[in-house]
Amino acid sequence: MEYSQLVECYDRLDATPSTLEKTAILAELFADAGDLLPELTGLARGRVFASWEPDDLGVSSSLTVRALSDATGVDADRIGDWRRETGDLGDAAAKAVENRVQTTLFSGSLSVRRVYDTLRGLATYEGPGSQTRATDDIADLLGDASSDEARYVVRTIVGTMRLGVGEGTIRDALARAFLDDADDAVRAVERAYEVTNDFRVVGETARDRGREGLDELEAELFRPVKAMLARKAEGLEDALESIERPLLEYKYDGMRVKIHVDGDEIRVFTRRLEDVTEQFPDVVEAVRDEVTAETAVVEAEVVGYDPETGRPIPFQEFSKRIKRKTDIDELAAAHPVTVHAFDLLYHDDDPLVEAALSDRLSRLEAVIDPGSETVVRAEHVRTDALETAEEFYGDALDAGQEGLMVKNLDAGYQPGSRVGYMLKVKPTMEPLDLVVVQAKWSAGRKSEWLGRLRLACWDADCEELREVGRMFSGLTDAELREITEKLEPLIESVEGRTAKLRPEVVVEVEYEAIQESTKYDSGYALRFPRFGGFRDDLGPEDADRFERVKRLYEDQ
Missing domain, CATH: 1.10.3260.10 (DNA ligase, ATP-dependent, N-terminal domain)
Known part of the structure; x- marks a missing residue:
């Protein structure tokens, strides 16, 4: 296929705002793709x-x-x-x-x-x-x-196609191109993508083997699935009332990972599916020594600790290890870790994504060496008693962790979804994780640094970012310097002193309140937002949702 033919398709996608029309255009492209189907499922985005x-x-x-x-x-x-x-x-x-x-x-x-x-x-x-x-x-x-x-x-x-084509559009187009029943077809493609994270595999399977082939796709080693995401509970009592057969676990302030094990080969993937194996040789060594399974996918939270106090260090400090290319051993010694394991998605060549949590945890506990020091089972308790849960919640906060996760022991694992059978409980008015979409060069002695960050939340329904305010002040020189280093490579255009950015950097933002605003397309604005640090473990699609901003505003 000539690239000009694909460009004609791009132009047609760009010319229509209709999602249904975009789906039809891509379905036609995929149906006629031949051997190029794997490539086109990616190039479409x-x-x-x-x-x-x-x-x-x-x-x-x-x-x-x-x-x-x-x-x-x-x-x-x-x-x-x-x-x-x-x-x-x-x-x-x-x-x-x-x-x-x-x-x-x-x-x-x-x-x-x-x-x-x-x-x-x-x-x-x-x-x-x-x-x-x-x-x-x-x-x-x-x-x-x-x-x-x-x-x-x-x-x-x-990385700026600007065609309004997201994962949902690709999913629907593949279903339309190769399957029959629209509703069931979309769910079949969606489920296959959830366990593979690869539209190349999903597209070829749908074309060559239909619904039956899609149903047979499973999670595999070294092809990580997305993390299952939790909803925010209104409080601990609300979480206990909402979840049947609840399991309570510490919510750790660390790096969420999936660790793939196949004999001596071990690889570590972040929540964003980035391979950080080289940056965490200490995690690899600990898993090799303390996890007894021949094949496994262990989900865990890697938390950095102060070697003198034993207390967890802030994620913003620990996260520097994620992108580090040099001095890895020195940084590992300065910030030793504990791997708090809380799920098992694959074991002894058996995919466990659809198994009940109780079954996954039984097998998880069997593969962690009882005498292990670095890889440990996440702190947990099984209870539906509010008094016991409140005491456990207090213990988590006293230990320097973020709060609690409340999970349904009967539930399977739902990659990439904010499911109703997993809730998080954290102190009220918790910070928001927001995407930086614009910045402005400062004035005076700070004129070489980018600041005045414009912030956005993620609207999952529209698959786009919606702005919720600007951060005008409160940044130290060191923070401005670090912000500039991260944002300058992402500049897409400049008007005066204002730089429009490729939306890749996520920051933690503290604030005093949320108010209605016609200035931003979300309809809301943060009052006195403050910089809480970078979230290098998150991508734009992992940022806090527009629905949550709206709910926090209503609950004030």
């Missing part, structure tokens, strides 16, 4: 990796501009001006190609396969010369691209 694969192409916006300049002969500063005018590097790329001042000696057409393979290859470049190789590869693509093709190649590179 501008992605060349499954959610659990390394999804960092290692290409910055500035490097992309350099490649554009090399391919077209247009000055990089001029491309930067177009980017600021349009607010979209993809549109700037189209303009650069339209105004190219040089052409390649031997130009060819772009195929979908060439674009897909070239972009995946960018993530493999490491060491000296890697940026030059990446720039050359991108320039080769853009040198053969039409203006419209260049627009979408660049949007795919920088």
